[in-house]
Structure formats: structure tokens, C-alpha cells
Amino acid sequence: MAEYLSPAVFIEEPPSGIRPIQGVGTSVAGFVGHARKGPLAVAESLDSYAQFERTFGGPMDNGYLAFAVKAFFDEGGTSCYVVRTCSYDTAVSPPTPRASTGTRNFQNTTPVDAITVNASSPGSWANTLTIQTKRTGPLTDPPGPLDSFQIIVADAGQPVEKLDRLVMDPMSRDYAPARVERMSSLIRVTDLLATAAPPFGNHRPADTTSPQALTPAVDGLPPETGITLFTADYIGDEASGIGLHALDATDDVNIIAIPEYLNRDVHLQGMAYCEQRKDCFYVADVEEHAVSATRVLAYKRALGIYSGGNAFNSKYGALYAPWIDIIDPRSGTPHRIPPSGAVIGRYARTDGTRGVHKAPAGITDGRLATVIGLGAAFSQSDQEKLNPAGIDIIRTFSGVGNAIWGARTVSTDPEWRYLNVRRLFLMIEQSIARSTNWAVFEPNDDTLRKSLVRNISAFLRLQWLAGALVGAAEEEAYFVKCDDENNPPESILAGRVITEIGIAPSKPAEFVIFRIEQFEGGSDVAE
Numbered sequence: 001m002a003e004y005l006s007p008a009v010f011i012e013e014p015p016s017g018i019r020p021i022q023g024v025g026t027s028v029a030g031f032v033g034h035a036r037k038g039p040l041a042v043a044e045s046l047d048s049y050a051q052f053e054r055t056f057g058g059p060m061d062n063g064y065l066a067f068a069v070k071a072f073f074d075e076g077g078t079s080c081y082v083v084r085t086c087s088y089d090t091a092v093s094p095p096t097p098r099a100s101t102g103t104r105n106f107q108n109t110t111p112v113d114a115i116t117v118n119a120s121s122p123g124s125w126a127n128t129l130t131i132q133t134k135r136t137g138p139l140t141d142p143p144g145p146l147d148s149f150q151i152i153v154a155d156a157g158q159p160v161e162k163l164d165r166l167v168m169d170p171m172s173r174d175y176a177p178a179r180v181e182r183m184s185s186l187i188r189v190t191d192l193l194a195t196a197a198p199p200f201g202n203h204r205p206a207d208t209t210s211p212q213a214l215t216p217a218v219d220g221l222p223p224e225t226g227i228t229l230f231t232a233d234y235i236g237d238e239a240s241g242i243g244l245h246a247l248d249a250t251d252d253v254n255i256i257a258i259p260e261y262l263n264r265d266v267h268l269q270g271m272a273y274c275e276q277r278k279d280c281f282y283v284a285d286v287e288e289h290a291v292s293a294t295r296v297l298a299y300k301r302a303l304g305i306y307s308g309g310n311a312f313n314s315k316y317g318a319l320y321a322p323w324i325d326i327i328d329p330r331s332g333t334p335h336r337i338p339p340s341g342a343v344i345g346r347y348a349r350t351d352g353t354r355g356v357h358k359a360p361a362g363i364t365d366g367r368l369a370t371v372i373g374l375g376a377a378f379s380q381s382d383q384e385k386l387n388p389a390g391i392d393i394i395r396t397f398s399g400v401g402n403a404i405w406g407a408r409t410v411s412t413d414p415e416w417r418y419l420n421v422r423r424l425f426l427m428i429e430q431s432i433a434r435s436t437n438w439a440v441f442e443p444n445d446d447t448l449r450k451s452l453v454r455n456i457s458a459f460l461r462l463q464w465l466a467g468a469l470v471g472a473a474e475e476e477a478y479f480v481k482c483d484d485e486n487n488p489p490e491s492i493l494a495g496r497v498i499t500e501i502g503i504a505p506s507k508p509a510e511f512v513i514f515r516i517e518q519f520e521g522g523s524d525v526a527e
Contacts, residue, residue: 019451021435021459026356026427027348029072029080030253030280031341032234032243033260034063034221037125040097041242043081043250049073054185056084057125059330062221068259068341071326074370075342076349081253083246085234086122086220087227095240098227102126102214105192106133106205114168114205115176116190117151123219128156129186130211135204136164147201148174153186154211161186168203170194234258235269244273254426255347257283257340264299264309271317271410279430281423282317283347284410285338286391291376293385296321300391300410312390315409315416320392324402325373336375339394342368346404347423356427357468359407359420359508363397366404374402390417407508421505424468428503432456444492449482452499456480460503470504478503 004010030043036057038044046052049070059066065082072080088095099122108114119126132152153161161184166176168191173179180189193203218224236243247253258270267284274282290296298304300319302311312319320339328335343360346368350360360366371394378386378393383405386393392406409419416422436455442448457480463469464477471477482499491498 018458019435019438019455021431021455023459023462024427024430024434025252026254026423027078027351028252028254029077029344029348030083030244030247030250030256031065031069031072031080032083032085032246032256032258033065033068034060034086034219035065035082035084035123036060036219037119037121037123038082038084039121040084040086040099041236041240041246043083043246043253046080046082047078052082056082059328062219062223064259064261064337067326067328067335067337068257070329071324071337071341071370072345072348075345075368076352077345078348078352081247081250083243085243087229088220088233088240088242090230090232090240093239095232095236095242097122097220098218099123099220100217102129102217104131104212104214106131106208106212108193108202108204109206110202111206113192114203115192117214118188118190119214119217120184120186120188122217124217126186126214127216130154130157130213131187132208132211133205134207147204149176149204151176151180151187151189152211153184155186167200168193169198169200231263231265231269234260234262234266235273244270251279254280254423255283255344256280257285257344259285259338259340261288261338264302264306267317267319268310268312271312271314274316275314278316279426280316281419281426282314283340283344284312284317284319285323285340286319286321288323288336288338288375291322293378293382296386296391296393297389300389312410313412315411315413315422317410318392318408318419319390319410320394320404320406321376321386322378322394323375324368324371324394325375326370327372334372342371343404355466355468357420357424357463357466357506359418361392361404361407361508363400363403367400368394368402368404371402392419418507421507424505425503428460428463431459432501435459439497444487444495444497448497449487449499452497453480453482456499456501460501463503468506470506476504 038056044055052069086097086099088097101122102119104117105113106115117131134150136148136150148165148167151163152159163180163183165174167174177189177191234243236245238245258266271282274280286296286299290299299306300312302309320343323336324339325334325336347360350358350365378395390408390410395405396402407419409416409422460478469477479502486498486500
């Protein structure tokens with residue numbers, strides 16, 4: 001309390017005790033897959049497909065990542081993280097990528113190796129690049145720090161980058177390694193004489209008489225010789241930080257997919273990853289050749305040719321069939337891809353327009369505007385087999401087009417049957433957890449308990465008003481309890497404050513039933 005020492009008018013601003021709970025985002029996607037270029041095992045944040053192309057290149061023949069990310073943005077997605085992966089040598093620690101980087105050393109006039117030029121990222125994309133160095137500054141004797149040069153980068157013989165005003169003085173803002181990193185998307189430069197004494201002009205590479213190719217590099221992907229991909233290449237672990245575990249430090253990712261042609265174990269491990277995190281949801285694809293209801297059901301339950309593994313059974317994941325046809329941006333012709341990218345785009349669009357409580361399915365919220373065909377035409381009878389098994393299918397409807405016609409998780413627990421219910425709980429749980437950190441180390445008394453009840457109740461009331469919770473009155477939609485009954489003295493002595501929360505989530509109307517019967521017509525009309 002302030003101390004008042006002289007007569008005057010004093011204004012105070014006491015804290016209200018109201019700490020609004022901010023709802024967390026629900027529509028940030030995370031993708032892991034194959035890319036032409038870009039960093040490996042790094043979660044890159046992207047806001048458009050054009051940004052994906054600049055960072056990771058365009059579509060490639062031995063990967064579906066680019067197509068999935070494009071479908072995500074085309075169907076309404078706005079933000080995602082992308083992790084590039086390849087085959088790794090896991091016999092060493094940390095695992096070493098089998099994708100290699102093109103490189104070339106350039107000598108000075110002595111001659112000794114002065115600089116190394118590397119491709120900006122691993123992969124065969126750089127095998128068509130050539131490098132040429134050329135003096136542009138004055139030739140002084142002795143060589144001076146301002147003796148400059150340029151590097152000309154060509155792709156398939158056509159100049160694509162000209163990096164001028166490069167010097168080898170580490171104190172200069174035009175120091176070649178730093179300036180190239182700022183200006184070039186294709187190469188990086190290393191100063192091999194960085195520890196050598198001045199004059200720095202001696203560090204400058206000599207002129208090359210012809211363009212020099214980088215050493216050949218590989219993508220670390222099949223069908224390259226000796227390359228095989230395993231589950232660990234896509235999932236990784238906490239120690240390696242590769243695959244899905246490159247997303248470990250990313251708190252705002254909510255929906256995850258690995259849109260490659262994979263074995264079932266990768267998707268099973270992807271759902272397990274989300275279960276471990278407890279803040280995200282996994283979207284899996286059936287295999288491309290699962291084009292009948294019987295085979296899709298076998299894929300989900302690990303039967304027949306898929307036996308030997310575990311069935312899909314997780315409240316943190318959904319499974320979609322069949323594969324979809326989109327327009328290949330390279331040729332303008334149809335191309336078949338896994339559906340997860342487009343499906344997650346509809347998740348994001350529905351979250352933005354209706355809310356996470358709305359199932360991303362149906363002729364409006366489930367309509368896939370960029371899908372031009374399906375890998376299989378499932379019928380109503382097929383759906384009657386697949387829907388109870390927790391398999392979400394995409395169907396074609398006359399006058400509508402192609403639409404997601406399912407909103408179930410793969411869980412056998414009826415409490416977690418609907419994916420929108422699972423995702424609503426994730427949003428509410430994370431929102432409350434992140435917005436109540438202020439309560440840690442506060443006095444464990446009635447004031448704290450009332451404050452928690454007030455703030456959480458205000459947040460849940462907003463969810464009820466938005467239609468996420470059902471009930472004619474607030475008390476039917478949710479409750480928040482934090483009092484002496486659930487916080488006995490022994491709990492307080494243990495440093496705990498326990499708040500019980502109950503919510504009545506909105507569930508989708510899967511079965512819309514009209515009962516129509518005959519009756520004897522006629523009526524009396526009052527005069």
C-alpha cells in the first residue's frame with residue numbers, strides 16, 4: 001500500500017483481478033516430407049506456397065510434400081511449418097543426412113585454396129549450377145583490403161545471380177561470406193584463410209577462366225542407389241531433432257501430416273507423437289492402392305496384407321481415403337496425391353469461418369474446391385462399412401463436387417468419436433493452461449480459487465455463446481469448481497490448487513432423419 005505523507009489528491013489503479021483467457025490458434029499445420037532443396041531437420045514457418053517454393057523449391061517426382069503444401073494453402077490454410085527430411089545414417093550420433101551438398105574450392109594467385117563455395121542447401125538441385133570468380137576492384141601492390149571481386153552463378157549456363165563488391169576483410173560490411181549469405185539464395189561462401197594475417201587482398205580468389213561446376217550432390221531419397229527410407233527418417237527422436245521432432249520447440253502447431261507414400265508405421269508413430277505432445281492432431285492418408293472399402297478397412301485394422309502391425313486407434317488422429325487428383329502446376333495435367341494437405345486446408349478454413357467446434361466436413365465446409373477427381377468412388381454402402389470404423393472418406397456429389405464426408409477419429413472410444421470434439425478440447429485445454437501461468441506461486445487461498453473460477457468461466461461462456469458448447473443455459477453447457485471441497489487442507493499443504501472443469505461439446509449431426517408417414521388429409525378452417 002502506498003504511503004501518504006502530505007495532504008493531496010491521490011489516484012490509484014488497483015488490479016482488477018480479471019485476467020482474460022485468450023483462445024489459442026487451432027489451424028497452424030506442420031508437414032514433414034521430401035523437398036528439392038532447403039534446410040534439413042528445421043521447422044520453417046511459411047505463410048504461402050510462393051514462400052515454400054523460394055525455400056524448398058517446387059514439386060518433385062519422388063515426393064508429395066510440395067503438392068500437399070500447395071493444396072493446404074489452396075483449400076484455405078494460412079500458416080504452416082515445413083520440415084524437410086531424407087535418408088539418415090543413424091549408426092552415428094547425431095544421425096547424418098545422406099543428402100549431400102555441392103561444393104567447390106577456389107584458389108588465390110599464390111596459389112592456395114582461398115574460399116569454398118557451397119550450394120545453400122543439400123540436394124541434386126544444385127548440380128546444374130556453375131560458379132565463376134572475377135576481380136572487380138583495383139589490383140594494388142601489396143594487395144589491399146578493398147581489392148574486390150564478384151561471383152557469377154549460372155544455372156544450366158544462364159546467369160542467375162551476380163554478387164558484386166565482395167571483399168575478404170572480415171571487418172567490412174561487404175565481407176564475402178556475410179554478404180553472400182545476405183544476398184544469395186543459391187550459394188554460401190567460407191573463408192579458408194580467415195585465420196591468416198592481412199593483407200586481406202591475398203585472401204581474394206583469383207579469376208577463373210571458365211565457369212566451375214560444384215561437386216555432384218544427391219537428395220538422399222529413393223530411387224538413388226543404396227537409399228532406403230525408414231520410419232525414423234520421418235519421426236526422429238528428441239535427441240536427433242529430425243523428422244517430426246524438428247517440431248518439438250514449435251508450440252503453435254496444431255495439425256500434423258506426413259504426406260508421403262509411406263508404410264503404416266509412420267502414421268501410427270505420427271499419432272503417437274501427437275498423443276505425447278497432447279496439443280496437436282494427426283491427419284493420416286491410406287495408401288494409394290486402397291481403393292475398395294474392404295482394403296481400406298484392412299489398412300485401418302491391420303488385417304490381410306497389412307497384418308503384423310497395430311490397428312489405428314487414437315483419439316489424436318484421423319484417417320482419410322481415397323487419394324485425390326489435382327492439377328500438376330508443372331504440366332497442367334491431373335496428378336494423384338495423398339489427401340491430407342487438402343483436408344488440413346479445410347480444417348483451417350472451417351476453423352476460421354465457423355470455429356474449431358464445427359466438423360470440417362459436408363457440402364460446404366468439406367467441399368474440396370481444388371480437387372478434380374478421386375482415386376476411388378466410394379458408395380453409400382461403402383460408407384456404411386467405413387464410417388463406424390472411424391475412416392473418413394471423400395466422395396463426389398452431383399451439383400456439389402468432391403467433399404469430405406466424415407468427421408471421426410480412429411479411436412474406438414465412443415467418448416472421442418468425433419475429431420472436432422477432440423480438437424475443441426485441445427483448444428480449451430491449451431488456452432487455459434497457457435493463460436493461467438500467473439497463478440503459479442500465488443497464495444493458495446480463497447482469493448486465488450475465486451479468481452480461477454471467474455476467469456475460466458468467462459472464457460467458457462464465450463465458447464458457449466459461439467456455439468462450441470451446447471445447453472439452453474450456461475449451467476447446462478459448462479461448470480467450473482474450485483473450492484474447499486476439491487481443495488482440502490492436505491492438498492493445499494502439498495502446494496496444489498485443483499480446479500474441476502466440465503464442458504458439453506457440440507457434436508455433429510451425422511444422421512439427419514426425417515420421419516414421413518401417411519395421414520388422412522383434411523382440416524377444419526375456423527370462420
